[in-house]
Amino acid sequence: MKLVVVSAGLSVPSSTRLLGDRLAGATVERTSADVQVVELRDLAVEIAHNFTTGFPGTALGAALDAVASADGLIVVTPVFSASYSGLFKSFFDVLDPDALAGKPVLVAATGGSARHSLVLEHALRPLFAYLRAVVVPTGVYAASEDWGAEGLVERIDRAAGELAGLMTGLAAGRAASSPVSLPTQGGAEPVRGGGFEVVPFEQQLAALRPR
DSSP: OEEEEEEOOOSSSOHHHHHHHHHHHHHHTTSOOEEEEEEGGGGHHHHHHHHHHSSOOHHHHHHHHHHHHOSEEEEEEEEETTEEOHHHHHHHHHSOTTTTTTOEEEEEEEESSGGGTTHIIIIIHHHHHHTTOEEOSOOEEEEGGGTTSTTHHHHHHHHHHHHHHHHHHHHHHHHHOOOOOOOOTTOOSOEEETTEEEOOHHHHHHHHSOO
16 A cells, blocks of 8 residues: 655745654554655746646656555645645645545644644545545644644644545455456356446346256
8 A cells, every 4th residue: 555645844944844754654664555645845946837738747747646546645735824825725726636536544733833723624524525535533733832742742643543544444344345247258157347237138048947
């Protein structure tokens, strides 16, 4: 499985990236997944060009492909003007609208004040619901005073557990379902696949003929 972290932090070092790394680490402890980090700061120019040209550059294209092919996402943004950053929104604006359909997403944000914690519910969760992602129940907000304080580690662990559960469940579902093969000529054999049995129509008709 592949877990992708999308971080919209602007500074180096970044508390936004730090929160993303901690969430990813806690998720990987619960499920075997390779982690890839997408730093939007490095893609800002290509994102702007994508809006004007309609085509992503090489680095942006690779990031969009990584997000689309991920088994799970952790998205983290700093809070600007009581909402997600413009860079964060712009990245998801250039992403294919169907890329996140059914994909598990953990939403998180950082800010200078605990008063902005509702950004998770008022901005991030509606955005990813619109994109038809499966947003985990627990979002994680970290204000400046939360680092090293009681409660943040527990929220990270709870959210990571929920994301890992969704990723593992979806992976198990894909493994259990196999492509349904076509019946051999004559339709003599039932077809098995996806946990159910398909009986060819000719065979059903044959069973109805008087003996």
